[in-house]
Amino acid sequence: MTQQRQKTPGMIDNSKDLDRLVGRLSGEKVLAFDLEADSLHHYREKVCLIQIATEKAVFLVDPLAVTDISSLGLLLSDPGIRKVFHGADYDIRSLHRDFSLEVRNLFDTMIACQLLGEKEVGLAAALKKRFGVELDKRYQKADWSKRPLDPGMIAYAAGDTSLLVALYRQLEAELAEKGRLAWAEEESDLLSEVRAADRGGEPLFYRFKGASKMEPRTLAVLEELLRFRDLRARAADRPPFKVLSNETVRTLAEKKPKKPQDLQGIPGLTPRLVERYGRDILKGVADACALPEELLPGFARAERPERDTIKDERLKKLKRWRETKSLALGIDTGILVNNALLEILAKESPRDPSGLDAVTALRGWRKREFGNELLKALH
Numbered sequence: 001m002t003q004q005r006q007k008t009p010g011m012i013d014n015s016k017d018l019d020r021l022v023g024r025l026s027g028e029k030v031l032a033f034d035l036e037a038d039s040l041h042h043y044r045e046k047v048c049l050i051q052i053a054t055e056k057a058v059f060l061v062d063p064l065a066v067t068d069i070s071s072l073g074l075l076l077s078d079p080g081i082r083k084v085f086h087g088a089d090y091d092i093r094s095l096h097r098d099f100s101l102e103v104r105n106l107f108d109t110m111i112a113c114q115l116l117g118e119k120e121v122g123l124a125a126a127l128k129k130r131f132g133v134e135l136d137k138r139y140q141k142a143d144w145s146k147r148p149l150d151p152g153m154i155a156y157a158a159g160d161t162s163l164l165v166a167l168y169r170q171l172e173a174e175l176a177e178k179g180r181l182a183w184a185e186e187e188s189d190l191l192s193e194v195r196a197a198d199r200g201g202e203p204l205f206y207r208f209k210g211a212s213k214m215e216p217r218t219l220a221v222l223e224e225l226l227r228f229r230d231l232r233a234r235a236a237d238r239p240p241f242k243v244l245s246n247e248t249v250r251t252l253a254e255k256k257p258k259k260p261q262d263l264q265g266i267p268g269l270t271p272r273l274v275e276r277y278g279r280d281i282l283k284g285v286a287d288a289c290a291l292p293e294e295l296l297p298g299f300a301r302a303e304r305p306e307r308d309t310i311k312d313e314r315l316k317k318l319k320r321w322r323e324t325k326s327l328a329l330g331i332d333t334g335i336l337v338n339n340a341l342l343e344i345l346a347k348e349s350p351r352d353p354s355g356l357d358a359v360t361a362l363r364g365w366r367k368r369e370f371g372n373e374l375l376k377a378l379h
Contacts, residue, residue: 009058009158011149013065021052021059022071028054031075032084032164035091036144036157043237047098048144051161058158063099064145073101084168086110086123088191097196106192109164112171112184117330127163130170135160183365203297204230210250216296217289222253223297224284232277244268244277256285314378315346321377325370337366349378 012018025031032053039045050061050072063069075081076095083103085091087110095101113121120126124135139156149157175181204226205211205219214222226240229249233240248268257263263274263281319342326333341361350356356371 009060009154011060011062011065011154013062015066015068015071018061018066018069019071021061022074025052025054025059025075026078026081028081030055030082030084030165030168032161032168033076033091034085034157034161034164035094037094038143038145040141040239041143042145043233043239045094046145047094049149049157051157053161053164055165058162060154060157062147064147069099069101073099076101076103079104081105082107082168084109084164086126086164086167088188089194092192092194093196103192106188107168107172107184108188108191109167109171111187111191112168112175114335115180115184115187115331116171116174116178117332123160126167130167131163133163183369186364205297206299208249209246212299214253216293216298217291218253218256219297220288220291221256221285222249224288225249225252225281228277228280228284244273252281252285256289257282258286311346311349314349315342317377318342318346318374321373325373337370341366345374345378350375351379 012021032051034051035047036049036051037045038048047063050063052059052061052075061069061072076083082105084107085103086108088103088106088108092103092106095103109126110121110123113126118126118129120129124137127133127135136152136156136159139153142153144153171184172181175184199207203223205214205222208222208226211219211222225244226249229240229244233243236243245268248266251266252269255262255266257266260274260278260282263269263278318337322333322337322342326336329336344359344361348355348359350359352375353371356362356367356375362371362374
């Protein structure tokens with residue numbers, strides 16, 4: 001069964017209409033939100049569309065046209081209105097990065113699904129299971145910065161958000177029945193504080209998957225290639241991976257080609273790309289290979305701590321407790337208590353409630369619900 005589309009909503013593309021909408025929605029108790037961005041199509045991603053939904057209607061805001069979007073902050077920061085997002089991490093970071101907007105009284109329906117033990121927690125899976133609808137995925141990778149938006153994209157954006165409030169109502173009731181509603185609310189509150197990381201001045205290889213396993217000379221070549229790719233991407237206003245793929249960059253860093261013939265057979269490096277970038281690639285590789293040993297980059301390596309067999313035994317006990325508890329509750333072990341927190345507990349080894357209070361990483365519902373059990377598991 002495919003999703004039944006409601007009447008296609010109009011686009012709010014000026015500050016006056018946005019102010020009117022904010023006034024109209026300020027009396028609502030629950031609002032759902034979603035965003036569309038252009039990260040697959042431009043060097044610097046940006047929010048290109050903001051969807052807002054009540055139980056009966058969907059409104060689309062065009063932040064590329066609205067000159068002043070600050071009034072939307074009145075809704076997002078109003079603690080009397082519950083804001084429903086699904087998988088809010090990216091959205092919260094993007095709203096703050098692009099518009100300095102903050103969200104209060106957040107409820108993340110993905111977190112709710114996780115705490116209910118759902119096997120699939122994506123929005124499409126949740127809506128199909130609970131409402132029998134299937135989201136149209138044709139526009140997931142579309143360029144949302146293009147104007148005017150095609151009617152199909154507008155319908156997709158509206159459909160993505162139209163059932164979020166109804167989904168929230170169901171999940172809220174199920175969480176309350178299981179005594180886990182406060183868990184979801186606390187996790188959502190923590191999520192509302194996330195912000196986009198400022199990586200200014202950081203070597204580009206820090207964010208390259210697998211770089212930590214590379215030896216210093218290869219890292220130097222990798223950094224040169226990543227800088228070259230970044231400059232080209234910025235100039236062309238394209239995502240870096242569309243200039244040279246990560247696989248291509250990795251292979252070049254590992255093989256360290258010295259002459260044009262060495263560029264043949266590199267995955268993703270077509271003859272056209274060799275013609276366009278070949279000379280610059282070879283120069284970057286040569287420059288990196290000429291670096292003195294003392295100038296080679298690397299990752300800061302923390303000293304490996306001495307093996308503590310007693311702590312290791314405590315950690316095993318905690319993991320056994322977690323396995324048993326997660327099975328009993330029907331939720332994933334990582335959602336119940338992650339490995340980092342278990343490591344801290346095993347190291348600190350609190351022996352009583354006051355000792356548990358001193359473990360600042362353990363707080364909220366996890367401490368309330370499982371503090372005594374964790375103490376018993378430890379000792």
